[in-house]
Amino acid sequence: MNKRTISGILLLLLASCSPGSDTSDRPVVSVSILPQQYFIERLAGDGVDVNVMIPPGASPATYEPTVSQLSKLDQSQVYMRIGHVGFEKSWMRKISSVNSSMKVIDLSMGIELIHEEEANHLHGHAHGGIDPHVWLSPLNAKIISKNIYNELILLIPGDKEMISARYSELELELDSLHRTISTMLSGLDNRNFMIFHPALSYFARDYDLKQFPLEIGGKSPSPAHMIWMTDLGKEKNISTIFLQKQFDQKNAEALAKEIGAEIVQFNPLDPDWHDQMLYIANKLKTSL
Numbered sequence: 001m002n003k004r005t006i007s008g009i010l011l012l013l014l015a016s017c018s019p020g021s022d023t024s025d026r027p028v029v030s031v032s033i034l035p036q037q038y039f040i041e042r043l044a045g046d047g048v049d050v051n052v053m054i055p056p057g058a059s060p061a062t063y064e065p066t067v068s069q070l071s072k073l074d075q076s077q078v079y080m081r082i083g084h085v086g087f088e089k090s091w092m093r094k095i096s097s098v099n100s101s102m103k104v105i106d107l108s109m110g111i112e113l114i115h116e117e118e119a120n121h122l123h124g125h126a127h128g129g130i131d132p133h134v135w136l137s138p139l140n141a142k143i144i145s146k147n148i149y150n151e152l153i154l155l156i157p158g159d160k161e162m163i164s165a166r167y168s169e170l171e172l173e174l175d176s177l178h179r180t181i182s183t184m185l186s187g188l189d190n191r192n193f194m195i196f197h198p199a200l201s202y203f204a205r206d207y208d209l210k211q212f213p214l215e216i217g218g219k220s221p222s223p224a225h226m227i228w229m230t231d232l233g234k235e236k237n238i239s240t241i242f243l244q245k246q247f248d249q250k251n252a253e254a255l256a257k258e259i260g261a262e263i264v265q266f267n268p269l270d271p272d273w274h275d276q277m278l279y280i281a282n283k284l285k286t287s288l
């Protein structure tokens with residue numbers, strides 16, 4: 001065997017066992033909810049491995065991580081919290097203690113947060129304090145993307161050029177989405193809608209709509225509250241009640257029937273964030 005053949009074999013061996021040749025040594029970014037994965041992948045492509053803690057169908061208010069999820073955080077370089085969901089409030093300290101070298105950043109940094117009292121004068125909300133549903137707004141999504149961008153270029157500086165190009169593209173797209181939705185909803189006479197769990201506070205703020213939640217303090221409405229909501233529904237001419245699969249369908253359906261409104265199922269945790277935003281706007285436009 002000559003020298004050249006040997007080095008050829010060595011190269012082959014190196015190529016087949018080097019972790020750099022596949023995707024397994026990509027930096028791991030952990031996040032709480034699926035829509036965060038949408039934004040990170042829009043900017044980083046497959047340059048990072050996104051580890052989503054809250055699985056599809058689970059509630060960000062109450063989800064508890066599994067032991068294997070916690071141990072997987074070992075490999076994570078950064079944890080990007082969405083901000084104020086119940087899961088983060090309960091678990092962030094534990095999550096940080098699993099991996100002390102993991103940097104934790106808050107993607108809601110820079111967003112003008114809504115406090116529950118403003119979101120809902122009449123009733124409390126399960127989460128208490130700050131309304132956590134910041135991602136359900138194209139304007140907030142611009143700030144969230146900026147925060148992700150700033151972190152990604154530190155994490156994978158070699159990809160900075162590509163990430164910057166994708167960031168510019170995403171910004172334009174978010175601006176255009178915001179304009180589209182503004183136009184869609186601008187001419188509506190009736191700007192009131194009902195919702196089981198008040199997930200659209202930021203959306204309602206952006207587009208000058210009024211959200212009336214059925215839930216009181218994170219609990220299903222009492223019979224007295226149902227009567228009150230029925231009167232309100234008639235008075236405000238409510239034609240749409242937004243509902244998430246995870247929540248009590250019975251009361252919302254009874255109310256819809258009583259006031260002649262349409263139930264609209266939606267998914268605030270849709271991994272296809274962009275489509276979900278358009279879907280929500282479309283449902284409002286056609287029903288209001």
Ligand SMILES: [Zn+2]
Pocket residue numbers: 061127132133197198199
């Ligand atoms: Zn919520």
